[in-house]
Amino acid sequence: MAKRIDVSGLTxxxxxxKAIDDISMTVEPRSVTAFIGPSGCGKSTFLRTLNxxxxxxxxxxxxxxxxxxxxxLYGSGVDxxxxxxxxxxxxxxxxxxxxxxxxxNVAAGLRLNGSYKKSELNDVVEKxxxxxxxxxxxxxxxxxxxxxxxxxxxxxxxxxxxIAVEPQVLLMxxxxxxxxxxxTLAIEDLIGELKERFTIVxxxxxxxxxxxxxxxxxFFNLSAVGQPGKLIEIDDTERIFSNPSVQATExxxxxxxx
Amino acid sequence: MSxxxxxxxxxxxxxxxxxxxxxxxxxxxxxxxxxxxxxxxxIGAGAGLHSRIQWGxxxxxxxxxxxxxxxxxxxxxxxxxxxxxxxxxxVMFLMAVVPLASxxxxxxxxxxxxxxxxxxxxxxxxxxxxxxxxxxxxALIGTLQQVLLASAIAVPIGLLxxxxxxEYGRGKLSKVITFFVDVMTGIPSIVxxxxxxxxxxxxxxxxxxxxxxxxxxxILMMPVIVxxxxxxxxxxxxxxxxxxLALGVPKWRTILKVVLPTAIGGITTGVMLSVxxxxxxxxxxxxxxxxxxxxxxxxFEGSQASLPLYVYQQYAAGTDASYDRxxxxxxALIGFIMILNLxxxxxxxxxxxxxxR
Numbered sequence: 001m002a003k004r005i006d007v008s009g010l011t012x013x014x015x016x017x018k019a020i021d022d023i024s025m026t027v028e029p030r031s032v033t034a035f036i037g038p039s040g041c042g043k044s045t046f047l048r049t050l051n052x053x054x055x056x057x058x059x060x061x062x063x064x065x066x067x068x069x070x071x072x073l074y075g076s077g078v079d080x081x082x083x084x085x086x087x088x089x090x091x092x093x094x095x096x097x098x099x100x101x102x103x104x105n106v107a108a109g110l111r112l113n114g115s116y117k118k119s120e121l122n123d124v125v126e127k128x129x130x131x132x133x134x135x136x137x138x139x140x141x142x143x144x145x146x147x148x149x150x151x152x153x154x155x156x157x158x159x160x161x162x163i164a165v166e167p168q169v170l171l172m173x174x175x176x177x178x179x180x181x182x183x184t185l186a187i188e189d190l191i192g193e194l195k196e197r198f199t200i201v202x203x204x205x206x207x208x209x210x211x212x213x214x215x216x217x218x219f220f221n222l223s224a225v226g227q228p229g230k231l232i233e234i235d236d237t238e239r240i241f242s243n244p245s246v247q248a249t250e251x252x253x254x255x256x257x258x
Numbered sequence: 259m260s261x262x263x264x265x266x267x268x269x270x271x272x273x274x275x276x277x278x279x280x281x282x283x284x285x286x287x288x289x290x291x292x293x294x295x296x297x298x299x300x301i302g303a304g305a306g307l308h309s310r311i312q313w314g315x316x317x318x319x320x321x322x323x324x325x326x327x328x329x330x331x332x333x334x335x336x337x338x339x340x341x342x343x344x345x346x347x348x349v350m351f352l353m354a355v356v357p358l359a360s361x362x363x364x365x366x367x368x369x370x371x372x373x374x375x376x377x378x379x380x381x382x383x384x385x386x387x388x389x390x391x392x393x394x395x396x397a398l399i400g401t402l403q404q405v406l407l408a409s410a411i412a413v414p415i416g417l418l419x420x421x422x423x424x425e426y427g428r429g430k431l432s433k434v435i436t437f438f439v440d441v442m443t444g445i446p447s448i449v450x451x452x453x454x455x456x457x458x459x460x461x462x463x464x465x466x467x468x469x470x471x472x473x474x475x476x477i478l479m480m481p482v483i484v485x486x487x488x489x490x491x492x493x494x495x496x497x498x499x500x501x502x503l504a505l506g507v508p509k510w511r512t513i514l515k516v517v518l519p520t521a522i523g524g525i526t527t528g529v530m531l532s533v534x535x536x537x538x539x540x541x542x543x544x545x546x547x548x549x550x551x552x553x554x555x556x557x558f559e560g561s562q563a564s565l566p567l568y569v570y571q572q573y574a575a576g577t578d579a580s581y582d583r584x585x586x587x588x589x590a591l592i593g594f595i596m597i598l599n600l601x602x603x604x605x606x607x608x609x610x611x612x613x614x615r
Contacts, residue, residue, distance in 0.1 A: 056503055058428060085506025095497040099519040099609075109505035112515050158501070165505055 002029040002199040003069045003086075003168040005050060010064035011228075012042070012049050014057065019045045021228035022064075025218060027169075032191060032200045034210035034237065037220030038252070042229025043203045046220070047171050050201065051087035052080040068168070085113065088167035092174040094154030096146035096161070103142040105157055109165035124164055132160035133190050152183025159190065163198070170194065172202040176209065188213050207253060211241050219249045282332055287325060287345070294320035314356075318349045362592070369589030372582045378590070382551035387575035394587050396553040400468060400562035401594070404547065405537050407472035407557060408479055413529055415476075416483030423484070424491040425513055442481035450477040451542030459546070466548040468557030471564070474542035479532045486528025490521040523606035530602030534595040540566040565591040 005027040012020045020042035027033045035043040048054040049062050052073060066073040073083050096105045106125045110116035116124070125142070129135040134156040138149070146157050155175060162170060172191075176184040191200060191213050204210050210217050218234035233246050244250050298317035307313065325345045329338035372390075380393035419439070423432050454474040458464050494517050502512040518525070548561035549571060565587055572584035 051504065053500065053504055056500065081506055081508050083506075084504055088506075089500075089504035091497060091501065091504075093497060095495070095501045097498060097501070097516055097520070099516075108502070108516075109507070112502065112505065112507040112511050114511075161501075161505065 002197065004029045005169065005199065006067040008065045010046070010049060010062065010066065012045050012054055012060070012062045015059035018228040021230055023231045025231060025234050027199060027201055028216065029199045030195060031215040032195050032202060032213050034214035034217045035201065035203045035220060036207060036210050036217060037229070038222070040225065040229070041220040041222045043220050044173050045229070047173055047201060047203050050171055051089055052083045053089060055080070085165055086167055087169040087171060088162035088165065090155070090159050090162050090170065090172045090175050093178050094151055094158050096154050096157050098145065098147050100146060101143045102138050102146045102149070102157060105146040106160050106164050108161060113165070128160040128164035131163050131194070132156045133186060134160055152179050152186060155179060155183065155187060156190065159187070163194070167198065169199040169201065172200065174203050174205060177205060184209070211237060217241070219252065221248055221252070279334065280332055281337070282329065286328065290325045290328060291321050294324050321345055322349060365585060365589050365592060368585035371586065373586040373589055377586055381553045387580045388577040390579045392583060394565065394568055394590055396550065397563040397565045397568040397587065398590070399553065399555055400547065400564040401537060403557040404468045404472045404475060404543070404562070404564060405533055407469060408475035408536055409529070409533060411472065411476035412479035412483055412532070416480045417487055417525070419484045420487035420491060421513060423488055425517070439481045439484045442477070443485065445478065447478055447539050448541040450474045451545040453477070454542065455545050465559070466546060466561045467559055468547055468562040471543045471547035472557065474546055475536040475539060478539065479536050482532035482535060483529055486531065487525050490524035490528065491517060493524070494520045523610040526605045526609065527602045530598050534598055537595055538566050538591065540570055543567050565594070
């Protein structure tokens with residue numbers, strides 16, 4: 001089910017601008033890896049290179065290797081659509097499809113891929129909504145539009161939508177930054193449950209959140225505005241937050257940044 | 259601490275509130291409007307101005323100046339500027355609405371005379387111009403068929419062009435296409451007609467037909483559809499595309515199942531507006547469809563009629579009976595376009611993304 005990601009020498013560009021430079025790391029399966037760092041340091045860009053969403057942006061291109069259990073995502077002949085089916089993504093702002101009901105939103109991944117049996121659809125939707133801790137709140141109004149839910153519910157709907165296609169890895173780009181503390185707690189609990197089944201990578205600006213949910217933490221930084229972002233260090237979360245090996249990490253975590 | 263903070267000491271005196279100011283009563287704009295209308299009527303009648311338009315303009319100027327002057331003396335300059343802007347907006351609004359309302363009033367009043375079921379279900383046949391009777395059935399059929407054919411050509415091409423420009427087009431080709439679409443928007447309808455005339459009828463040697471007219475109408479329709487669809491597709495948030503792509507949905511299915519349904523309301527409205535635009539075209543129809551007072555239900559062979567052309571012909575005939583027919587046909591044309599617009603709004607509302615609250 002869950003797979004390991006090995007990144008080596010990854011550099012990403014927006015047109016001629018180098019956004020991240022020469023990043024290498026390993027993301028362990030069935031664990032939560034958190035990316036922290038200041039704005040503009042390339043955390044989100046790096047996250048998007050992991051399921052080939054970076055190249056969707058005009059001018060976006062990537063050099064280097066991303067191995068998913070020994071298979072290079074950027075190798076020749078690799079279909080980005082197949083990559084994205086294997087590595088799901090949850091975005092910063094909840095983005096349910098406005099024309100679809102709650103049910104259709106969760107079923108969207110299967111329906112739009114055209115690979116499903118009608119009889120399975122109900123089960124998959126129920127399982128995914130339960131997996132996202134949303135089933136009890138919406139089971140009586142599955143045919144209502146998804147945009148009628150609250151922000152936290154919408155984000156959990158998006159998570160349900162992402163896990164409905166049974167990916168190996170789940171990437172989360174600041175999933176709680178638009179949510180209140182209660183909804184954030186709900187999603188953090190959910191992340192704890194999901195890591196039993198998926199490899200999870202989460203970008204966050206909230207260091208307490210990184211400390212709470214993640215097993216390993218990667219710190220990104222950039223030397224100056226306009227310079228490419230770099231990976232400073234990656235280690236067990238406990239070590240990063242108690243005894244990091246690089247001074248810059250400690251400065252950032254303790255608020256003495258800059 | 260070298261500075262001392264002033265503490266409120268001394269007797270509590272009741273000072274006038276700094277938040278309240280003198281203001282005109284709510285009914286004052288109405289009163290100013292009534293007064294300026296009365297003065298304008300007085301001036302107009304007194305000076306012997308015959309045109310009611312002159313009276314209206316005088317009233318408008320008086321209203322703007324009056325409300326400004328009144329507000330300056332009572333409320334101060336900032337409020338007065340606000341009132342000036344508000345009264346300008348109202349005057350402009352009325353100047354836009356009055357001609358429209360009077361156009362509809364005039365058309366209904368003159369057109370209703372011979373507008374009945376007989377008029378809608380009979381053609382002109384062999385009726386001469388000064389005879390009463392006759393109808394627009396042949397012209398209705400002609401307009402309907404030509405518009406449908408033109409839409410059948412222009413809607414797919416226009417939609418696909420817009421999708422290309424928004425979803426795929428990068429670099430030079432899309433810039434060139436955008437430029438030509440802009441140029442096409444400005445093509446006068448007679449030029450489109452002349453183009454099809456020289457190409458289809460003179461060079462290829464086909465005869466006059468509704469189809470030839472539909473081709474010219476399609477040329478006029480296409481840029482309107484491309485432009486409006488482009489704008490609507492650009493309004494679809496990028497997050498929805500990314501959400502769909504991140505689910506492992508191929509790009510073409512993302513466009514078909516996520517982007518287009520989200521924008522379908524606005525796209526429909528744009529298509530209907532372009533239909534409304536070409537339904538009233540006379541020039542290309544005159545060149546390419548020719549005129550036919552008889553019913554011809556085959557748009558691919560022989561000349562047909564169309565509503566705007568019918569209006570033109572009946573008006574040109576210049577008899578009382580033909581004037582009545584021209585106005586009734588104009589009423590039918592307005593009704594036809596209005597029904598289309600209402601249908602478009604219905605579809606737009608029905609298909610619009612639901613909030614569910």
